[in-house]
Amino acid sequence: MDVKDLVVFRKTSLVDYPGKVAAALFFRGCNLRCPWCQNRELALASDTPDQTFISPDEALRHIEKRRAVLGGMVLSGGEPTLYHELPALIARIKALGLLVKLDTNGMAPHVLETLFGQRETTPDYIALDLKLAPVRYAVLGAKNPTARLKESAALIHAAGVDHEFRSLALPHGFFTDNDVEALAPLVDDAPWFFRLFQPGNCLDPTWDEFPAAQKEDGARLAQKAGQLGKRVGGEAT
Ligand code: SF4
Structure with a gap:
């Protein structure tokens, strides 16, 4: 079994799918290396005694038993678009009568295009x-990020799927008004959420020494997005 065919399964989540009681699958492996990432083991696909990895098939068996109490299923990571059987998995979950939410970093627009190609595989x-x-994604190890992000955002917009944008307020002004401004053309009328960085188990341990981002940091970025005519999603948390 390929290492990316293993997932962490969360049986119930009240926070991962807006307005739904959901279960969540977190896929191993990622095509970015955000130094502040707190899904360290997932991103690196490394072994950890704290997490139980199971196969997507096994997770689906659990989901099937619990579908009466679930409203949706969240596919997150790591980066789920790296999982080559993602379209089939989405189709299987939807066939159970569950809604599917996909969390992605947008580095694989070709996968989104494939998913949107058929109704049963569309999140x-x-x-x-x-x-x-x-232009700063190079520090995350991304290749050709501007084109990929632009294409992903355009595909999501054109598909007419409910969606949101998410950014993280980072300490020491690492994510600034200039970043908001540069990202704004990718953001349509869907909500843009600004969450707050917290240190702990970061992919780059030096980030664990940084302070948590403050509420004002998130509010300032949200204000900038608002000034640019964007719809800011709720309070920064
Ligand atoms: S924060 Fe997300 S995109 Fe970045 S390394 Fe972690 S899992 Fe990958």
Whole structure:
């Protein structure tokens, strides 16, 4: 079994799918290396005694038993678009009568295009992460990020799928008004959420030494997005 065919399964989540009781699958492996990432083991696909990895098939068996109490299923990571059987998995979950939310960093627009190609593989909700101004994605190890992000955002918009944008307020002004400005053209009328960085188990341990981002940091970025005519999603948390 390929290492990316293993997931962490969360049986119930009240926070991962807006307005739904959902279960969540977190896929191993990622095509970015955000130093502040707190899904360290997932991003690196490394072994950890704290997490139980199971196969997507096994997770689906659990989901099938619990579908009466679930409203949706969240596919997150790591980066779920790296999982080559993602279209089939989405179709299987939707066939159980569950809605599917996909969390993605937008680095694989060709996968989104494939998913949107058929109704049964189209997610019902997408959260697209916007991490830094596209030209700064090189520090995350991204290749050709500007074109990829632009294409992903355009595909999501054209598909007419419910969606949101998510950014993280980072300490020491690492994510600034300039980043908001550079990302703004990718953001349509869907909500843009600004969450707050917290240190702890970061992919780059030096980030664990940084202070948590403050509410004012998130509010300032949200204000900038608002000034640019964007719809800011709720309070920064
Ligand atoms: S924060 Fe997300 S995109 Fe960045 S390394 Fe972690 S899992 Fe990958």
